[in-house]
Amino acid sequence: MKVVITFCVILTSFSLASAQSPEQELEALGIELFTPPKPIANYVKAVRTGNLVFLAGHGPGKADGTNIKGRLGDDLTIEQGYEAARVAAIAMLSSLKAEIGDLGKVTRIVKVTGMVNSTPDFYDQPKVINGCSDLLVEIFGEKGKHARAAVGMASLPSNIAVEIEMIVEVIP
Amino acid sequence: MKVVITFCVILTSFSLASAQSPEQELEALGIELFTPPKPIANYVKAVRTGNLVFLAGHGPGKADGTNIKGRLGDDLTIEQGYEAARVAAIAMLSSLKAEIGDLGKVTRIVKVTGMVNSTPDFYDQPKVINGCSDLLVEIFGEKGKHARAAVGMASLPSNIAVEIEMIVEVIP
Amino acid sequence: MKVVITFCVILTSFSLASAQSPEQELEALGIELFTPPKPIANYVKAVRTGNLVFLAGHGPGKADGTNIKGRLGDDLTIEQGYEAARVAAIAMLSSLKAEIGDLGKVTRIVKVTGMVNSTPDFYDQPKVINGCSDLLVEIFGEKGKHARAAVGMASLPSNIAVEIEMIVEVIP
Numbered sequence: 001m002k003v004v005i006t007f008c009v010i011l012t013s014f015s016l017a018s019a020q021s022p023e024q025e026l027e028a029l030g031i032e033l034f035t036p037p038k039p040i041a042n043y044v045k046a047v048r049t050g051n052l053v054f055l056a057g058h059g060p061g062k063a064d065g066t067n068i069k070g071r072l073g074d075d076l077t078i079e080q081g082y083e084a085a086r087v088a089a090i091a092m093l094s095s096l097k098a099e100i101g102d103l104g105k106v107t108r109i110v111k112v113t114g115m116v117n118s119t120p121d122f123y124d125q126p127k128v129i130n131g132c133s134d135l136l137v138e139i140f141g142e143k144g145k146h147a148r149a150a151v152g153m154a155s156l157p158s159n160i161a162v163e164i165e166m167i168v169e170v171i172p
Numbered sequence: 173m174k175v176v177i178t179f180c181v182i183l184t185s186f187s188l189a190s191a192q193s194p195e196q197e198l199e200a201l202g203i204e205l206f207t208p209p210k211p212i213a214n215y216v217k218a219v220r221t222g223n224l225v226f227l228a229g230h231g232p233g234k235a236d237g238t239n240i241k242g243r244l245g246d247d248l249t250i251e252q253g254y255e256a257a258r259v260a261a262i263a264m265l266s267s268l269k270a271e272i273g274d275l276g277k278v279t280r281i282v283k284v285t286g287m288v289n290s291t292p293d294f295y296d297q298p299k300v301i302n303g304c305s306d307l308l309v310e311i312f313g314e315k316g317k318h319a320r321a322a323v324g325m326a327s328l329p330s331n332i333a334v335e336i337e338m339i340v341e342v343i344p
Numbered sequence: 345m346k347v348v349i350t351f352c353v354i355l356t357s358f359s360l361a362s363a364q365s366p367e368q369e370l371e372a373l374g375i376e377l378f379t380p381p382k383p384i385a386n387y388v389k390a391v392r393t394g395n396l397v398f399l400a401g402h403g404p405g406k407a408d409g410t411n412i413k414g415r416l417g418d419d420l421t422i423e424q425g426y427e428a429a430r431v432a433a434i435a436m437l438s439s440l441k442a443e444i445g446d447l448g449k450v451t452r453i454v455k456v457t458g459m460v461n462s463t464p465d466f467y468d469q470p471k472v473i474n475g476c477s478d479l480l481v482e483i484f485g486e487k488g489k490h491a492r493a494a495v496g497m498a499s500l501p502s503n504i505a506v507e508i509e510m511i512v513e514v515i516p
Contacts, residue, residue, distance in 0.1 A: 041298060041306075042302065042309040043284070044319060045319065046319055047283065049224065049280060050223070054283040055319060056321060057285075057320065057322065071292075119292075120326075153326075155245075155290045155292050155294055155297075156297070156323055156324060157295055157297050159295050165285075165319075
């Protein structure tokens, strides 16, 4: 009996050790979320309806207010695009945390739409949007695996490199 | 007792005065909704699932069947684009009213995706889509504030200036 | 009494005859669904949340792994684009069946977003995406009628002709 209990305690510890909170995962990666800037128009960064949160299209905006700009296939490499998509994911997670308070409430990243500022002959949108997808899975594990679209846009606001939106399922 | 009742009546009147129905707000703005033209293909203008209504992509089509056409950055100014987005919003509200009967059932505009017919060097999609966002907030107040994406498209059907879709939460 | 029962049996038979299952409709059209290839990145082909299934953006990928490539307005005709949209619909139905097991569980195709690889002067995206919409209505009848957007993209991954995503309502 004692052995069984001890074994269970050990199992639970392992399980806890491997299941850090999203906030702890972010900290381990050295990523700091920030207070999202208020939109300067009649829209908001996130709307919750039932147990879904719809995030606005987010650019690769950093905490200091700067953005990663440029077009893939022209003035940005795939690696720079990947980094831009990762920065956009951090911006989305910042808006999501501002909306729901605790990223531990996320039960599933449902859908990501990754829109890449592209020349007509740039065909590697998936490699760019992986910068967002990879971070989501680093933070949320299996819950972070989402349905995705990755497509090329003629142009984006202020010539930002990517604009990404997502739909997230949270606990009721 | 009489004083309390009178006070309540006054309060209620104020509250009613400041909370006009969406239909009254539209009338005050001189906007007339219209019967949406039937799509000529195997799709519809709106689908309700649970308490969400998904609107099809709507162009800037007017009651008389004409459309605002042209590309931003080339043959249309930002002001003309703003007007096109406002006209697309009126078309969407027409389809929404046809679907749910009474715009007073709207509890939240959840998401707007604003797709702007753009040259590669046009970067002001948000200023264009404000034409839709501003009208939604004029009509629905705080309930009209939505998550939004505003992006540049290589081309749109019949060379229309914008195509906008939205997701709306309605009472169950 | 006997007459009534017989009449009911006849009615039921007629009703069954005209309401084939989606799988039977597919077979009648000579369409075979296939096991969708595993995405090679941190995303999945479909995510279910509540009674909605969000499908990833699907290209015109066939069972043999090949894709229909090219740009509308340049190296593909509208007919070829229509065929590409139909192939993308088959790919989506394959992913949907893999997710929910039985297409008879579909209660409504809610939304289709059809993104067409387009030159700036190609304006017939709706005629292309009809290839998807027509098949959905062939398979699901009235339940297959969806809200839709059809738009022109600057470029798509691997230069595929179309990328289409959809949202489907299924039985709880």
